[in-house]
Amino acid sequence: MALVDQHADRCVYPRPFPDDFDACPAFQATNFIAADSRNKPLGTWRTCRHLGTGNDVEIRGRFYPRCTLGDEHQRMQWLAQVSPAKLDVVRALQDEFDQLSRPHRERLFDARARLHSGPASAAREPELEQLINGFLSTIDRFLEQNDERFRDVGLPAEPLRQLIKEWVWAWVRTPELATPRFDEKPLEVFDRPARAFLGAPSEPAVSAVRRLWDRPLYSDTILQILPTVDPPGLALVGDVDRSNVAAVAQSLARARGHAGDVHVDLSGLLFCDLGGLQVIVRASQALDAGRRLVLHGIPRQLERVLEIVNWAPLPNLAIAGGVRE
């Protein structure tokens, strides 16, 4: 058996996830009720929306915990695409929803157990339907009250309501320990990156800039600086703050050494403080007339901040298309 892990998308974090778990920046907690073989609830477990099961190709029947967002780089790319702030909105909504729905889910769990336990199950359907309708109207109120927040994260209320309704019914009809079969089709109304908020496997965005992941210029727990080849320059992936701004300045100085424009790919940037922006601005002002520092995939917020602090427009500093919302 090879000691090297073949699976780049393996979830490397300890499970079950502790209550204060925050080591994985893409973690999205969700509670599920585990049951015994007679459908009696055993307790509530905290898991991650993005945790799936991978098949080991070499050993049939062997599974591994798989991150549906992909490998580390794909996770960062997805996070930059949806933005950490949106993930926090989703996390908060999930917590509020869990609180609100706990009593409903417990009652439904019991009812489902009874439904699937005896032969005269059909007689219990009306009771179940009443419980489900009560649950769904609670969900409706929650969606209505938080309409702006759901829209903000790319999950408009109406299709979400439909989806939850289908999921609840699919779950109720699933007997015993079988995994409910959810139809993936209704997910397609949501924007691609937002689907992962609901646990759908992500289809990683391909950056327009080719980055050399295997040859980082710098790497710490919150930032990776990668060389890019097409166009030539560098990519900032993660958080830039005062702890690593010197490394950013150094990499920019090196990139200035090559001829032509300097390209900086910000499409994987999660956060950048004013000190980080200052070294980027300084690097652009250090270029000879005619050469530019070109920012790719700048988040909308940072574009606005450049204007607020009087750094835009500046000669030698250009913003390429593809501003991120």
Next chain:
Amino acid sequence: MSGTLPVERFTHEALLYSDMDEYLAGTLAFIREGLAVSEPILVVVGAAKIAALKARLGLDAGLVQFKNMADVGANPARIIPAWHEFVESHVAAGRPFRGIGEPIYPERSAAELVECQRHEALLNVAFDNGPAWRLLCPYNTTALPPDVVEEAHRSHPYVAYDRAYIASGLYAEEALARAPFSTPLPEPPAIRATLAFNGTGLRPVRRLVSTEAARAGFTSGPIADLVLAVGEVAANSVEHGGGSGTLRIWREGGVLVCEVRDRGHFDDPLADRRRPAPAQDGGRGLWLANQLCDLVQLRSLKSGTTVRLHMHRDRSR
């Protein structure tokens, strides 16, 4: 108005009015006096008052520049930069110019009111040594609490009553501009989160602000803005405030407040309202915070510096 003031320096005048008739009489006389000698005029007041003034001015309204105080000065720390811009655009012409600004209105929250008063006092510090121009600030004596009207006498060297100016006997110049700066802020209600931080990394600060703002019901735009603003203030603590600080977060109704305290001290009362120059080294954090947040309260006492950043959940209020 009967008493015309000497305009060899900046004059900051309060207009005390008790109803709309008095308001219009006072402001229209001030505007027409300026129009008669072709002075550029900027009026920054509420939307209803802009409409009333335009109706009375008729065609002359086109000669006056109007701005809505709700847009310009929702955060009162953004008003001085707006006046700076006005002054800079007219000072070169060598002609006199004038303005009307009404930052204080009854709908302001208690914290905003305190910051508006601080703004009124800081106007004197900001413009006293600059070019000569006149700024008139109307105060509604019927709707505002008496102590706010009394404070107007302290922050304005001239006060207009009943169509005549008198010099305010209470005006206290520089000492006053600093006083509110060192008056402690009220103790917050229930604290939701506290975090001590230092130079080893500010990511936990950002995480906590983001999480608490999301839990308070904010959408991603204001969350990211608050994270950036608090991050800058915390970075100031690490760099200039003794290397460490404490973050506290709480809610006041629909407002989320993030407070950063450190052991540093600074005494530049205009530090947060000067538009930064592109080449300056640092010194942008508080300016940015004021542009991103709905209110920023800054207090520097002997014991240390406190910065409170307020964000309204309902920004269209």
